[in-house]
Amino acid sequence: MARDSATDRPRRPMKAAWFHILLALADGAQHGFGIRGSVKDRTGGAVKLYPATLYGSIRELSDEGLIQALEGDDDPDDDQRRRYYRLTRAGREALAAEVARQQDILDQARATRALSGA
Amino acid sequence: MSACIRLALASYACLLRLTPRSYRADFGNESMSDLREILLEAERFAGQTVVGTALRAHLDLMYQLPGTWWAELRPEPAGSGRGAGAPPGIRERTMNFMNELRLAARSLAKRPGFTLVAVLTLALGIGANVAIFSIVNAVLLRPLPFEDSDRLVQIRHHAPGLDLPELENSEALLGYYQRRAPFLEGVAGWGRGSSNLAGADQAIRVNVVAGQPALFELLRTQPFMGRPFNADDVTPDQEDGSDVVALSWNTWRSDFGADPSVLGRVIELDGRSVEVVAVMPEGFGFPDEDVDLYRALYLDPDGDFGTFGIRGLARLAPDVSVAAAQLRIDEMVAGIPDRFERITTEFLETAGFSASVETLRDSLVVDVESALWIILGTVAFVLLIACANVANLFLVRAESRQKEMAVRAAMGAGRRAVATTFLSESLLLGIGGGVVGVLIAGAGMDALLRIADLPRASEISLDAASLAVAGILSVVAGLAFGALPMARYAGTRFAAVLRDNGREVDEDAIATMTAEKTEKVQAAFGGSILNIEAIRMPGRGRIEVTGQLGDVMRESAQAALSFVRANCAEFDVDPKLFRRSDIHLHFPEGATPKDGPSAGVAIATCLVSLFTGRPVRHDLAMTGEVTLKGKVLEVGGVKEKLLAAQRAGIRTVLVPKDNLKDLEDVPEEVRRALDVIGCEEVETNICEALLDTVVANDLDDVEQAAPARAARGGERARARE
Numbered sequence: 112m113a114r115d116s117a118t119d120r121p122r123r124p125m126k127a128a129w130f131h132i133l134l135a136l137a138d139g140a141q142h143g144f145g146i147r148g149s150v151k152d153r154t155g156g157a158v159k160l161y162p163a164t165l166y167g168s169i170r171e172l173s174d175e176g177l178i179q180a181l182e183g184d185d186d187p188d189d190d191q192r193r194r195y196y197r198l199t200r201a202g203r204e205a206l207a208a209e210v211a212r213q214q215d216i217l218d219q220a221r222a223t224r225a226l227s228g229a
Numbered sequence: 230m231s232a233c234i235r236l237a238l239a240s241y242a243c244l245l246r247l248t249p250r251s252y253r254a255d256f257g258n259e260s261m262s263d264l265r266e267i268l269l270e271a272e273r274f275a276g277q278t279v280v281g282t283a284l285r286a287h288l289d290l291m292y293q294l295p296g297t298w299w300a301e302l303r304p305e306p307a308g309s310g311r312g313a314g315a316p317p318g319i320r321e322r323t324m325n326f327m328n329e330l331r332l333a334a335r336s337l338a339k340r341p342g343f344t345l346v347a348v349l350t351l352a353l354g355i356g357a358n359v360a361i362f363s364i365v366n367a368v369l370l371r372p373l374p375f376e377d378s379d380r381l382v383q384i385r386h387h388a389p390g391l392d393l394p395e396l397e398n399s400e401a402l403l404g405y406y407q408r409r410a411p412f413l414e415g416v417a418g419w420g421r422g423s424s425n426l427a428g429a430d431q432a433i434r435v436n437v438v439a440g441q442p443a444l445f446e447l448l449r450t451q452p453f454m455g456r457p458f459n460a461d462d463v464t465p466d467q468e469d470g471s472d473v474v475a476l477s478w479n480t481w482r483s484d485f486g487a488d489p490s491v492l493g494r495v496i497e498l499d500g501r502s503v504e505v506v507a508v509m510p511e512g513f514g515f516p517d518e519d520v521d522l523y524r525a526l527y528l529d530p531d532g533d534f535g536t537f538g539i540r541g542l543a544r545l546a547p548d549v550s551v552a553a554a555q556l557r558i559d560e561m562v563a564g565i566p567d568r569f570e571r572i573t574t575e576f577l578e579t580a581g582f583s584a585s586v587e588t589l590r591d592s593l594v595v596d597v598e599s600a601l602w603i604i605l606g607t608v609a610f611v612l613l614i615a616c617a618n619v620a621n622l623f624l625v626r627a628e629s630r631q632k633e634m635a636v637r638a639a640m641g642a643g644r645r646a647v648a649t650t651f652l653s654e655s656l657l658l659g660i661g662g663g664v665v666g667v668l669i670a671g672a673g674m675d676a677l678l679r680i681a682d683l684p685r686a687s688e689i690s691l692d693a694a695s696l697a698v699a700g701i702l703s704v705v706a707g708l709a710f711g712a713l714p715m716a717r718y719a720g721t722r723f724a725a726v727l728r729d730n731g732r733e734v735d736e737d738a739i740a741t742m743t744a745e746k747t748e749k750v751q752a753a754f755g756g757s758i759l760n761i762e763a764i765r766m767p768g769r770g771r772i773e774v775t776g777q778l779g780d781v782m783r784e785s786a787q788a789a790l791s792f793v794r795a796n797c798a799e800f801d802v803d804p805k806l807f808r809r810s811d812i813h814l815h816f817p818e819g820a821t822p823k824d825g826p827s828a829g830v831a832i833a834t835c836l837v838s839l840f841t842g843r844p845v846r847h848d849l850a851m852t853g854e855v856t857l858k859g860k861v862l863e864v865g866g867v868k869e870k871l872l873a874a875q876r877a878g879i880r881t882v883l884v885p886k887d888n889l890k891d892l893e894d895v896p897e898e899v900r901r902a903l904d905v906i907g908c909e910e911v912e913t914n915i916c917e918a919l920l921d922t923v924v925a926n927d928l929d930d931v932e933q934a935a936p937a938r939a940a941r942g943g944e945r946a947r948a949r950e
Contacts, residue, residue: 143256144259147267161286162256162261162263162289163294164293165260166252166260167296170252170256170297193259194259
């Protein structure tokens with residue numbers, strides 16, 4: 112990610128789908144449908160990743176080296192055909208950087224009266 | 230699993246086929262089984278419709294399509310584990326894109342003939358479509374400019390038994406419906422004519438619609454100023470029309486100078502004094518905007534049954550469909566004999582008397598509807614044909630640019646770069662065609678409307694929808710024929726970009742290894758001089774073969790290389806060299822297509838020379854096909870080749886041994902001038918052709934050698950075809 116030299120934060124927001132996928136994988140490896148399920152649960156159904164967005168993002172994230180497909184089955188009870196993905200170190204860093212970026216924005220918003228409950 | 234889900238899955242699978250193959254292979258199965266789960270889940274829970282969910286999944290896939298191709302086509306996808314490289318920023322991408330467009334524009338400007346033809350062809354296609362679409366949109370698709378216009382119907386009567394298939398309404402029938410048809414919110418009779426108007430700025434002829442006072446109410450129209458007609462405006466003694474009129478907006482503006490005090494003014498209509506009581510709002514026109522004046526009309530509800538000719542407008546009561554109204558009005562027609570003494574059931578049956586209810590829109594446009602759709606379909610085909618033609622031109626042009634593409638490839642352009650070049654050029658052409666097309670549409674539509682008498686003509690214009698259609702058509706057309714050469718070239722490696730274009734030099738080919746007298750021999754009978762140039766540079770064992778070659782020649786180059794690599798020990802070549810260097814074989818005079826196998830031995834010799842540094846004898850020529858095992862095979866046209874070699878001043882010619890029998894056909898003086906040697910193995914050729922001295926170069930240290938120095942180590946040889 113291109114970082115701002117002054118603050119060491121990513122300059123651009125991460126794509127929403129990327130962020131949700133990385134977040135879903137933060138707790139451990141999952142397959143595509145599992146990612147969709149946990150994103151849906153976590154957001155209370157507000158974010159639904161349809162297959163093309165899901166797998167398109169998974170491919171982009173793999174290309175970027177932020178996630179990695181696991182060889183072999185992580186959970187033998189589960190569907191054999193599904194591939195599992197986990198965060199790479201770069202993915203974890205990118206996620207942390209994105210969260211920090213969002214935290215900055217939140218801090219800035221708190222500093223103003225934007226969130227004072229008006 | 231319901232049929233609905235199966236259908237959605239099938240169509241999703243079809244759509245999935247549009248994604249790149251690699252994406253499908255990686256994610257196709259999982260996508261399908263996910264979608265199945267999602268749809269089943271949607272089916273189980275209320276509040277989510279299967280159709281809606283399936284639709285969203287489809288849209289999602291369409292939205293992601295370009296992304297999947299982008300990941301496919303970009304030159305070097307950052308491999309996993311290589312760290313996170315951010316995608317180029319939006320500004321960067323825009324800059325790149327603008328740059329591509331500028332390059333494309335320049336390249337198109339260099340071929341004004343091609344560009345002009347392509348743009349004009351597209352412009353005609355797009356222009357025709359935009360014009361016809363504008364008409365179809367205005368006439369057929371847009372609702373009539375009245376509130377709830379789909380509730381407005383027209384009532385007509387028919388009496389085919391009396392040879393009167395189309396009757397309008399009579400006063401008595403209108404009165405009948407007005408009093409006894411609860412399924413109609415209201416009925417108003419109206420008619421159209423023209424009158425002489427005096428009392429305005431000048432005397433003019435005006436189009437007049439005379440209607441019962443309820444007409445404006447049915448249309449849900451309030452005057453711009455003044456009052457609507459009311460029942461008191463009309464009295465039974467006004468047979469020719471009442472004394473009050475409403476002006477249309479346009480008439481008020483043009484003939485009354487938009488006079489705000491026009492209300493109450495008395496004007497003369499066909500010699501009768503009438504009072505202006507209202508001005509209708511801008512854009513209002515019933516049945517169209519050509520009407521200048523509206524006049525209140527008195528109709529006697531107990532009038533004559535048999536005098537038809539009054540048009541009937543009605544508004545359906547809420548929740549009554551057109552079909553239901555038709556049924557009810559049929560019942561009323563059957564009940565006519567009970568209401569009208571002089572009309573008997575027998576008479577109605579003889580006359581085949583019936584009433585019809587159709588929407589106002591249908592009654593206005595039904596005559597032209599199917600014709601317009603057919604025309605739209607036709608011009609759509611015209612556009613397809615135009616696109617096909619331009620695609621054809623584009624392909625031909627792409628073929629003729631192989632050299633340019635080869636140069637770009639040699640300079641490191643990837644598949645995506647070439648694709649972008651084609652796409653931006655075709656996009657520019659498409660947009661150019663669109664712009665000119667809109668101009669053509671604008672001009673053509675005026676002419677068309679003057680000739681054709683279309684309903685709702687005043688509503689037709691090049692509006693935002695038309696421009697949007699023009700935009701979409703241009704981009705889609707542009708992308709479509711740009712994708713053709715892309716599909717052809719971007720899917721293969723670069724060597725294949727330089728595919729032959731089908732024309733072959735005749736088989737009278739001879740490979741020589743001399744360097745001089747190119748021009749002279751080229752003019753000689755039987756083919757053209759062909760340099761075989763080979764250079765070696767630090768790399769990874771790739772071979773590039775360029776120079777307008779046919780597949781046969783390309784393959785023979787591959788075979789020669791494989792042979793040399795397989796036998797490198799024999800030629801004192803370090804096998805590691807192949808791995809550490811890239812080879813570029815080039816056959817100059819790139820504009821001349823070349824094909825055939827007979828340069829095989831020459832290529833092999835050239836490669837050995839390249840890797841050993843042993844120079845080639847300059848007074849020696851050779852021809853012959855080489856097999857993977859190094860056998861030299863017979864070729865055709867040896868006589869002509871020998872003649873040409875002699876003319877080129879060659880001393881020694883190496884021919885396949887099996888071709889020695891052809892020497893009988895060669896003239897004596899040529900045979901005397903040449904030393905013809907028959908070869909069976911390519912080693913013979915190599916031994917004969919290469920000098921024993923080694924030219925000093927950095928052969929053993931390719932990786933450290935700067936490209937320029939590596940180029941100096943390149944060996945030049947030439948072959949004649």
